[in-house]
Amino acid sequence: MQTTELDPKLAETLAAAREPGLTLIIGNKNYSSWSMRPWVAMKAFNIPFTEVRVLLDQPDTSNNIAKYSASGRVPVLLAGELAIWDSLAICEYLAEQFPDKPMWPRDVAARALARSVCAEMHSSFGSLRSTMSMNIKGSYPGKGRTPATQADIGRISEMWEECLSRFGHNEFLFGEFSIADAFFAPVVCRFKTYGVVLPPALAAYCERMRSHPAVDAWIAGALAETEAAPLHDAEMPDD
Numbered sequence: 001m002q003t004t005e006l007d008p009k010l011a012e013t014l015a016a017a018r019e020p021g022l023t024l025i026i027g028n029k030n031y032s033s034w035s036m037r038p039w040v041a042m043k044a045f046n047i048p049f050t051e052v053r054v055l056l057d058q059p060d061t062s063n064n065i066a067k068y069s070a071s072g073r074v075p076v077l078l079a080g081e082l083a084i085w086d087s088l089a090i091c092e093y094l095a096e097q098f099p100d101k102p103m104w105p106r107d108v109a110a111r112a113l114a115r116s117v118c119a120e121m122h123s124s125f126g127s128l129r130s131t132m133s134m135n136i137k138g139s140y141p142g143k144g145r146t147p148a149t150q151a152d153i154g155r156i157s158e159m160w161e162e163c164l165s166r167f168g169h170n171e172f173l174f175g176e177f178s179i180a181d182a183f184f185a186p187v188v189c190r191f192k193t194y195g196v197v198l199p200p201a202l203a204a205y206c207e208r209m210r211s212h213p214a215v216d217a218w219i220a221g222a223l224a225e226t227e228a229a230p231l232h233d234a235e236m237p238d239d
Helices: 010-017 033-044 061-066 087-097 108-123 126-131 147-168 179-193 200-211 213-224 230-234
Strands: 002-005 022-026 050-053 076-079 082-084
Touching: 022 033, 033 087, 033 179, 033 213, 076 087, 082 087, 087 108, 087 179, 108 147, 108 179, 126 147, 147 179, 147 200, 179 200, 179 213, 200 213
Parallel strands: 002 050, 022 050
Antiparallel strands: 022 076, 076 082
8 A cells, every 4th residue: 555645746646646546535544533444444355545644624624635525524535537435435336346355244134234334333423423532542531421422332332242243253243354344443443542341242342353454554553643633632531
C-alpha cells in the first residue's frame, strides 16, 4: 500500500489519485472511525490501494475533501473516475469487484446476519458515537457512560454474542474475518479507550480483533500520527 499526504502540490496529488487502480481517501487514523472500516477491510483481504490522508479540523479540510466527493466526508474510494463516498457502499463495491475474496460469509444465513449487523452499526448507536468519540491514543476509563450509551454497549454486546455463538466458532464474528468485523473495529478501539468491561468471550474477541494484522496496522498508524484534530479533541471527556 502506498500512502500519499496532501501537500501544496494538490493538483499532482489529485492526478495521482485518479490513475487506474483504487485510492482510498481517509481522515486521521486516530479519530476517523468511518475511514477505519474500509481501510481495514481492504488490508485484511490484500486489496491493493493508494491511501490519501486528509487531515481533519483544518482550515482547508472541507475544500480538500470536496476535491474527491461532494459529500464533504471521508472515506471516499476512487476507482478510476468513479467515486464511492460511503463506508458500507465501499465495502459492498469491493465485495462485488473481488468475488474470489470471502469479504462476506459464504453461508447464506451467516451473510444475511452479517449484512444486518453492519447495517445496524452503520445507522445506529448515536449515543456511543457522541459520548465515546474515537480517540485511539486516548485513555478515558469509565467516561461517557450515559444511560443511552450503556444501552448501545448492551445492544452491541448482544449482537456480538449472537454472531460468535452461531457462526464465530471462537474466532471472529462469522468464523473468518469479514466486513462485519471491519465494521466493528472502531467499536473495539472505543471500548479500549473508554475501558469498557465486557464478558470474557467478548473481551477475548476484542483481543483477537486488536491483534489482527489489519486492525493492528491501523492502530499503529494512529499512534504514530502527530497531528491533532481540535474539534475532535474538544469532544473528549475531561480527565
